Amino acid sequence: MEVAAAAAPAVRCGLRRCRAGLRGRWASPAGGVPLRLCSTRVTLEGINKPVIDRIIRVDHAGEYGANRIYAGQMAVLGRSSVGPVIQQMWNQEKDHLKKFNELMVAYRVRPTVLLPFWNVAGFVLGAGSALLGKKGAMACTVAVEESISDHYNSQIRTLIEEDPEKYKELLQVIKQFRDDEREHHDIGLEYDAEAAPAYSILKTAIQLGCKAAIFLSERI
Ligand SMILES: [Fe+2]
Ligand SMILES: [Fe+2]
Numbered sequence: 488m489e490v491a492a493a494a495a496p497a498v499r500c501g502l503r504r505c506r507a508g509l510r511g512r513w514a515s516p517a518g519g520v521p522l523r524l525c526s527t528r529v530t531l532e533g534i535n536k537p538v539i540d541r542i543i544r545v546d547h548a549g550e551y552g553a554n555r556i557y558a559g560q561m562a563v564l565g566r567s568s569v570g571p572v573i574q575q576m577w578n579q580e581k582d583h584l585k586k587f588n589e590l591m592v593a594y595r596v597r598p599t600v601l602l603p604f605w606n607v608a609g610f611v612l613g614a615g616s617a618l619l620g621k622k623g624a625m626a627c628t629v630a631v632e633e634s635i636s637d638h639y640n641s642q643i644r645t646l647i648e649e650d651p652e653k654y655k656e657l658l659q660v661i662k663q664f665r666d667d668e669r670e671h672h673d674i675g676l677e678y679d680a681e682a683a684p685a686y687s688i689l690k691t692a693i694q695l696g697c698k699a700a701i702f703l704s705e706r707i
Pocket of ligand 1: 664
């Protein structure tokens with residue numbers, strides 16, 4: 488634990504800043520406009536429902552999968568020096584998932600039918616990468632978080648092309664989560680992901696899996 492305490496101050500500081508941001512964001516967003524996304528007061532009139540359905544369904548699935556990955560990593564490495572760092576990233580994923588659970592209710596979107604599969608696959612990926620060691624777990628984090636943040640970026644472009652004013656609040660959520668995922672990616676690099684055994688192959692394989700998961704979760 489002492490090693491973790493010595494190695495992680497910068498990361499903890501970053502995460503703390505981020506987590507404080509998360510809490511503050513929903514309580515009092517910039518500009519003083521109250522967010523209503525966690526209530527059922529979202530106006531569904533005039534929105535492009537198929538596009539929003541697809542975005543919220545896949546993002547919910549992604550955050551659900553991320554939670555299961557970190558659960559798997561914690562099952563293996565929870566007591567190791569990287570345990571506290573993984574736990575803090577997992578805590579943020581719990582916030583993300585909670586938000587998308589609320590958005591699903593607000594926008595009346597059903598979850599993907601693949602959730603039971605992502606439940607198992609996420610945990611196996613997390614635990615499996617952690618069995619390769621701390622660097623293996625971090626390589627998995629880098630691969631997954633890069634895929635998720637890239638995907639959030641493409642959704643941001645879609646929503647801006649649709650109507651940035653209409654989807655202002657959803658954009659705010661996705662942009663913030665994109666930044667959080669980017670931070671997780673950087674933490675993975677900081678903790679020597681690139682020194683994992685067969686890093687390039689591992690990263691490519693995991694990202695192919697992420698692409699397939701995104702493709703399927705958007706559609707079914
Ligand atoms: Fe997330
Ligand atoms: Fe993340």
